[in-house]
Amino acid sequence: MFEKILIANRGEIALRVIQACKEMGIATVAVFSKADKDSLHVKMADEAVCIGAAPSINSYLHIPSIMSAAEICDVEAIHPGYGFLAENIHFAEICESCNIKFIGPTAENIKAMGDKAEARKIALNAGAPIVPGSEGPVDSKEEALKIAKKIKYPVVVKAVAGGGGRGIRVAHNDISLANAFFTAQSEAEIAFDNSQLYLEKYIEQPRHVEIQILGDEKKNIVHLGERDCTVQRRHQKLLEESPSPAIKSKLRKEMGHIAVKIARDIGYVNAGTIEFLLDKSGKFFFIEMNTRIQVEHPVTEMVTGIDLIKEQLRVAYGQELSFSQKDISFNGWAMECRINAEDSDNGFTPSPGKIIKYHPPGGPGIRVDSNIYAGGFVSPYYDSMIAKIIAHGKDRSEAISRMNRALEEYIIEGVKTTIPFHRKLINDPRFQSGRYATDFVEQILS
Ligand code: ADP
Numbered sequence: 001m002f003e004k005i006l007i008a009n010r011g012e013i014a015l016r017v018i019q020a021c022k023e024m025g026i027a028t029v030a031v032f033s034k035a036d037k038d039s040l041h042v043k044m045a046d047e048a049v050c051i052g053a054a055p056s057i058n059s060y061l062h063i064p065s066i067m068s069a070a071e072i073c074d075v076e077a078i079h080p081g082y083g084f085l086a087e088n089i090h091f092a093e094i095c096e097s098c099n100i101k102f103i104g105p106t107a108e109n110i111k112a113m114g115d116k117a118e119a120r121k122i123a124l125n126a127g128a129p130i131v132p133g134s135e136g137p138v139d140s141k142e143e144a145l146k147i148a149k150k151i152k153y154p155v156v157v158k159a160v161a162g163g164g165g166r167g168i169r170v171a172h173n174d175i176s177l178a179n180a181f182f183t184a185q186s187e188a189e190i191a192f193d194n195s196q197l198y199l200e201k202y203i204e205q206p207r208h209v210e211i212q213i214l215g216d217e218k219k220n221i222v223h224l225g226e227r228d229c230t231v232q233r234r235h236q237k238l239l240e241e242s243p244s245p246a247i248k249s250k251l252r253k254e255m256g257h258i259a260v261k262i263a264r265d266i267g268y269v270n271a272g273t274i275e276f277l278l279d280k281s282g283k284f285f286f287i288e289m290n291t292r293i294q295v296e297h298p299v300t301e302m303v304t305g306i307d308l309i310k311e312q313l314r315v316a317y318g319q320e321l322s323f324s325q326k327d328i329s330f331n332g333w334a335m336e337c338r339i340n341a342e343d344s345d346n347g348f349t350p351s352p353g354k355i356i357k358y359h360p361p362g363g364p365g366i367r368v369d370s371n372i373y374a375g376g377f378v379s380p381y382y383d384s385m386i387a388k389i390i391a392h393g394k395d396r397s398e399a400i401s402r403m404n405r406a407l408e409e410y411i412i413e414g415v416k417t418t419i420p421f422h423r424k425l426i427n428d429p430r431f432q433s434g435r436y437a438t439d440f441v442e443q444i445l446s
Helices: 011-024 040-045 061-073 089-097 109-112 117-125 141-151 176-193 249-265 297-304 309-317 394-410 419-427 427-431 439-446
Strands: 004-007 026-034 046-050 077-081 155-159 169-171 197-201 207-215 221-233 236-241 271-277 284-290 331-341 358-359 367-371 385-393 411-413
Touching: 004 011, 004 061, 004 419, 011 026, 011 040, 011 169, 011 309, 011 385, 026 040, 026 061, 026 155, 026 249, 077 309, 077 331, 089 109, 089 297, 109 117, 117 197, 117 249, 117 284, 141 155, 141 176, 141 197, 155 176, 169 176, 176 197, 176 297, 207 249, 207 394, 221 249, 221 297, 236 297, 236 419, 249 271, 249 284, 249 358, 271 309, 297 309, 297 331, 297 367, 297 385, 331 394, 331 419, 367 394, 419 427, 427 439
Parallel strands: 004 026, 004 077, 026 046
Antiparallel strands: 155 169, 155 197, 207 221, 207 271, 221 236, 236 331, 271 284, 331 385, 358 411, 367 385
């Protein structure tokens, strides 16, 4: 196994990777910005290197500084976490050329799925149903209007390099499409340095169901079931669960089979997620593949008992998966609430600051992945997610009641959090019924 790796990330995911490494006897190097000098990932790693100023462009996205830290500390591999450089083809290539293993898919895998219009073609060739839409990128407003006429309104305009729900606009007629085209284009240019767009039919009241994939360098590929991420605000996930209350075993099998086929077709290695939308009639459509570990990976870990970060490390080292599809079984129900330092009563405005009091929940079936502590700071520079509560129970009802208890027990003082929102959410009869769609959060908030 690797003797020493560097984690090119911050926050809870940096800590999560460090924890997996500690259990496997792997030494760790943390990197941090000046704003993060007192962060837990810095304290918990064996070594830590400051890589620049607070803005991520000067630190967590600054490849020369990260590669220098890797060289100085003589690491064998880099775990990119999620976000930042996790899906950066250039970074994966540089690691490869420096003889440092990138703990994730190959640069070719990232390239294949990084362009979402191209990814649709790959999925289609693998036999996956895709959302009706443009065949590739749409270059002009006129072309977009033509395609919309063919696939019929409502349509959704999306960025080919998109992520995090940015660059997505819904249009109901020619006028709103013309506007959506320009706003999505400029948003995509700013967020992704790539203004290319594509078009899809807007699926009314869909559910978001995704399949976790794991592949090794010997071409073994398995899926670890689904996660339901239908609870979203502005196309960003807030709560995820596994299994999905919306699918039965036949559909689960079918989606798993297609997901494995897509991954196999591109020779996928390491952890990845194939995302689908489910329409009201229960038909599923491929939307994209995320070529990294995801925020919501713990719910899969809780129901399968498989540590995805350790598997990522093993596969990156060249080991074969130690289990096959038939060895994977699913136990009970898990759900995750993403706790953000935001004022959910006030438009979810960020609430950075000093943590005065801190007491995380515990007890049966509760896991908390977080990097905050009493006396620590929530920085205004980065994503506002400060913790993930994961509740596991024998069934959905027990998972919900454990989550309810954990949300009640959680004490975080000094910053506003989305805990009150989550309590309202999981106590809503519509959530408890399991029957809702991606517009559910808007309904609660209105
Ligand atoms: P991103 O990569 O930015 O997360 P996705 O393609 O994964 O973008 O879509 C994010 C969310 O946006 C989906 O989970 C869904 O709620 C919504 N969405 C995306 N495409 C469609 C569509 N064609 N119809 C309806 N909703 C969509």
